[in-house]
Every structure is written in C-alpha cells, then in structure tokens.
Amino acid sequence: MSDLKITETSIPGLLVVDLPVHGDNRGWFKENWQREKMVAAGLPDFGPVQNSIAYNAAVGTTRGFHAEPWDKFVSVASGRIFGAWVDLREGHSFGAVFTIELGPDRAVFVPRGVGNSYQTLEADTVYAYLVNDHWSPDAEYSFLNLADETAGVDWPIPLAEAVLSEKDRAHPRLADVASVPPRRTLILGADGQLGRALRAELGTAAHLEYVTRADFDITAPGPRHWRDYGTIINAAAYTAVDAAETAQGRADAWAVNASGPAALARIAAANGINLVHVSSDYVFDGDSELYDEESALSPLGVYGQSKAAGDLAVQTAPRHYIVRTSWVIGDGGNFVRTMASLAERGIHPRVVHDQRGRLTFASDLARGIRHLLDTGAPFGTYDLTGSGEPAAWSDIAREVFALSGHDPVRVTPVSTAEYYADAAGPIAPRPRNSVLDLAKIEGTGFAAADWRRSLREYLVPDDR
Structure with a gap:
C-alpha cells in the first residue's frame, strides 16, 4: 500500500495522485476522494459538484482529446486505462503532452482547458470523474485529434485497431485548435x-x-x-x-x-x-x-x-x-x-x-x-x-x-x-x-x- 502522494507533471496544474489501496482476501478499499487529506497534500480545493462514471466494455476503447470548461478529478474503479493529456490553454505551455497509466491506485487532477484522453487496457474498465461544474449541452469545449502528429502520443493500442467515435476521428490538428482562454x-x-x-x-x-x-x-x-x-x-x-x-x-x-x-x-x-x-x-x-x-x-x-x-x-x-x-x-x-x-x-x-x-x-x-x-x-x-x-x-x-x-x-x-x-x-x-x-x-x-x-x-x- 502506497501513501497518499501528489506529484506535479510537465503540464502546469496537471497533478498525479497516488492513492492508498487497502486489500485483503475480500478485495480492496480506497478513499477515492477525501477533501481534507488531499487538499493538505497539495490538491486544489476545486469544489466538485458532479460525479460521473464511464464504463468501457472493450479493450482499446479510446476517448479524447476533450478540453472541458471545468476542473476534473479522474480515477479508476476497475481495470486500467492509459491516460494522455495535451495542454490546450493559451500560454507558454500550449501543446505540452503528458501520459501515464492509471489503475485503482492512481488518479489525475486535470485543470480546466487541458485536453484529456483515455484508452482502456483491460475489458470492463470503469473510471469515475468529479467535476466542479454541472454538465451542460451549451458548454464550450476545445478538441484535438487523437492522431495529431505534433502531440505524438504513443498509444499502447494503435488507433487503427482502437474503438473511436466518428467525432473524435474528425477533430482538428494542433495547428487548428482554438486555444482555451483563461477564466x-x-x-x-x-x-x-x-x-x-x-x-x-x-x-x-x-x-x-x-x-x-x-x-x-x-x-x-x-x-x-x-x-x-x-x-x-x-x-x-x-x-x-x-x-x-x-x-x-x-x-x-x-x-x-x-x-x-x-x-x-x-x-x-x-x-x-x-x-x-x-x-x-x-x-x-x-x-x-x-x-x-x-x-x-x-x-x-x-x-x-x-x-x-x-x-x-x-x-x-x-x-x-x-x-x-x-x-x-x-x-x-x-x-x-x-x-x-x-x-x-x-x-x-x-x-x-x-x-x-x-x-x-x-x-x-x-x-x-x-x-x-x-x-x-x-x-x-x-x-x-x-x-x-x-x-x-x-x-x-x-x-x-x-x-x-x-x-x-x-x-x-x-x-x-x-x-x-x-x-x-x-x-x-x-x-x-x-x-x-x-x-x-x-x-x-x-x-x-x-x-x-x-x-x-x-x-x-x-x-x-
């Protein structure tokens, strides 16, 4: 069992959170979100208001890159995912890339305007995310094509073999992305x-x-x-x-x-x-x-x-x-x-x-x-x-x-x-x-x- 630890990444504000997982012969338990401990460890007190859960049945199901107008705390309940993030915010870090594998023992805090993508590495993967605004059909996003050559993400499962939506296949390359302005x-x-x-x-x-x-x-x-x-x-x-x-x-x-x-x-x-x-x-x-x-x-x-x-x-x-x-x-x-x-x-x-x-x-x-x-x-x-x-x-x-x-x-x-x-x-x-x-x-x-x-x-x- 690891200690609760928060690590900065190459993208400003994007944080990796190592979560203690307690296991025995019955299975395992973790505190997926614990405001007091996590804020004390260095996580922003971002005020989540909605919890959503995504289920992917097939290995290789790939979603992204979506830069949403809210902060997001992403964690895995079952299975494993490969996560990739590209900074789509205005500023010096625009285009910066970070990737990591996530399991039940690891979560990621994603600040507003950073494009996030997830590829499932195991069948029947379930991941959850807390966000600090309610989902709305009027919300404005920025998007990046998963195959963008500039980002150059090394997907574990090639995109040609992955499960993608048609919308994600059609998103623009980095040169054509509308950057996300500050709040x-x-x-x-x-x-x-x-x-x-x-x-x-x-x-x-x-x-x-x-x-x-x-x-x-x-x-x-x-x-x-x-x-x-x-x-x-x-x-x-x-x-x-x-x-x-x-x-x-x-x-x-x-x-x-x-x-x-x-x-x-x-x-x-x-x-x-x-x-x-x-x-x-x-x-x-x-x-x-x-x-x-x-x-x-x-x-x-x-x-x-x-x-x-x-x-x-x-x-x-x-x-x-x-x-x-x-x-x-x-x-x-x-x-x-x-x-x-x-x-x-x-x-x-x-x-x-x-x-x-x-x-x-x-x-x-x-x-x-x-x-x-x-x-x-x-x-x-x-x-x-x-x-x-x-x-x-x-x-x-x-x-x-x-x-x-x-x-x-x-x-x-x-x-x-x-x-x-x-x-x-x-x-x-x-x-x-x-x-x-x-x-x-x-x-x-x-x-x-x-x-x-x-x-x-x-x-x-x-x-x-």
Whole structure:
C-alpha cells in the first residue's frame, strides 16, 4: 500500500495522485476522494459538484482529446486505462503532452482547458470523474485529434485497431485548435480612479471584463455563468463620506459597501472564484499610531461602518483578498488635483493638520492587486498604501503647491474642528491617524512606491 502522494507533471496544474489501496482476501478499499487529506497534500480545493462514471466494455476503447470548461478529478474503479493529456490553454505551455497509466491506485487532477484522453487496457474498465461544474449541452469545449502528429502520443493500442467515435476521428490538428482562454476576470467600478488604473495595469485582453455601475448593479448581481469567472475585483464603492450621514446616504452606503460585497462573497464561495475587495482606513477610529491587518475594526461614521461590514462579509469567501488602503489618488477628481487647481487660481486654502496618513496612488494599488493574484499570495487581508514617512493633509497640500511652482506658505494648517466649524450639512467623523502597516504585503515580495516620489511623478510627469 502506497501513501497518499501528489506529484506535479510537465503540464502546469496537471497533478498525479497516488492513492492508498487497502486489500485483503475480500478485495480492496480506497478513499477515492477525501477533501481534507488531499487538499493538505497539495490538491486544489476545486469544489466538485458532479460525479460521473464511464464504463468501457472493450479493450482499446479510446476517448479524447476533450478540453472541458471545468476542473476534473479522474480515477479508476476497475481495470486500467492509459491516460494522455495535451495542454490546450493559451500560454507558454500550449501543446505540452503528458501520459501515464492509471489503475485503482492512481488518479489525475486535470485543470480546466487541458485536453484529456483515455484508452482502456483491460475489458470492463470503469473510471469515475468529479467535476466542479454541472454538465451542460451549451458548454464550450476545445478538441484535438487523437492522431495529431505534433502531440505524438504513443498509444499502447494503435488507433487503427482502437474503438473511436466518428467525432473524435474528425477533430482538428494542433495547428487548428482554438486555444482555451483563461477564466474571466470581472472588474467592478471600471470608471473610478482605481478602475482606470486597473485597466492600465491589466490591459484589455478578451478575458478581462470591465463594468461600471450602469453595467452591473453590485447590490443585485444579475445571472451569469459564474463558473466561467476566476476572479472578481471589486473596485466599486460608495465614497461620499459626509453624504453617508444622511438618511438616503446611509441606505446607499450600506447597499454598495456592505450588501454588495456580501452578494459577491456568496457568488465567489459557490463558484471557486478569487474575490478581491478594496477596503479603507475608515474602518478604524484613528486613535492608534499604526494599524495592521489584525487590528480590531472600530469605525466612527456610517461610511466606515459600511466598509467594515463589507470586509466581514468578504471574509466568508474562502478565496478572498481584502486590500485595505487610504487616501487614493488617480485619474479623476481628488485632493491633489484640487490643491493644484487652487494653487493655479491664486487661492489660499485652509487644510487640516491633525489627520495623518500616506497617499496611495491608484497605479500602485492596481500593481499590488495584480501582484497578489499573479504570485498566488496567501488569501487574507493586506494593507497597501504608498510607503514613506506619513504626513498631514496640510503637509501634502504644501508639497503640491511647491511641486506646482507656487509658494507653500499659502496653505494654512487648521484643525479638523476649525475646518468644519461653519459646515452647513452633516459632517462624518474622520480617523485622526490612517497609517497602515505594510509589513505583510512586503513579505510577499511587493514594494510600495514612496508616496512623495509618486506625487512628484503625478504632478511633474516628465521629471522622473
């Protein structure tokens, strides 16, 4: 009896699983699928939803190459089969081949888009497969001809003597195969500062789907074939901090920042999707000098409370990244653009001096999100802001004035209480300190840019 062992192959993601088989004079027994043990050994937690069984009476019965739009765990119940796989996914491994014999003591995990084929070596062979999507006649496959010369599979039983379907005989050669694209990525909030930065960072490949509030209602996600999606990036948010203190604003903030992420978390959990959710420094009260990912949530106002609720909801999705940030600056209206405009117009602004933090440029935030996804960093919460020495809003305003060629003394520092003393409408409480600890994301190999350097590049793009 062998131990449970999982071995990588020459095709990325295709895994061979050696299964312990317990035998005696009565026959044998095996645990064909045991989630806890297999995931601990290195098998993806792929979430099977359907179990199918294939029976082949004759030796030489051959099926394939079918690249299906789901992941698949294939094992033998009786007999032996020769398995062959060809990678039909877009990318550097397209066309890679792997073959192996399978019996009751060996199974194979086949990732979505890898063409699989099986040839029976014994009569009355039975093999089973678990898949993580329900079979549908509308499912889109890619196929490869079993006799493709490029793949060059050395079939134990020559195809001329094998039992094949007419469809399998007619499938295209590798040069004519439509490669399988990656699972789709849905980016919400595509018209915001971060959304535009994500478009610049990720590009416009066919599998990337950018949607705005007009296209997609986060509070009531419509029907989609969610198994086609591998990642959802939620860059949508209600950010009108002061308006959130009104009756209508409170309802809107909770709908977008809490109920919406909860709906996305349910979808992600049910379909094995990576969910990236952008959080805020406003989930803290600002009374500590530094906040890390384990700091207790302590929001002051409605906006912060709704964002904290959204964070808690997203944590229910097994494959989640909560990216907590602060003071985002990108392509659109923001504090830096406002200060630069005031400087140009000769206005002497009053800016608060008792709120400290770091600017986060949307391009850096988008780069960090891509880093987490591309490196497969452990799921969880990550703080992500610009690096460097924290500063007050008034300090930042003065740097904007100086970089724009204006006298920074024109900026007058005032307290938050003084600044809002004459405000006509409701004013949300602000955290006094918004400095986030970057150690965790830096531990994954990501280096956030110094916010002062990014500010200079933002305002003086030719001075790099």
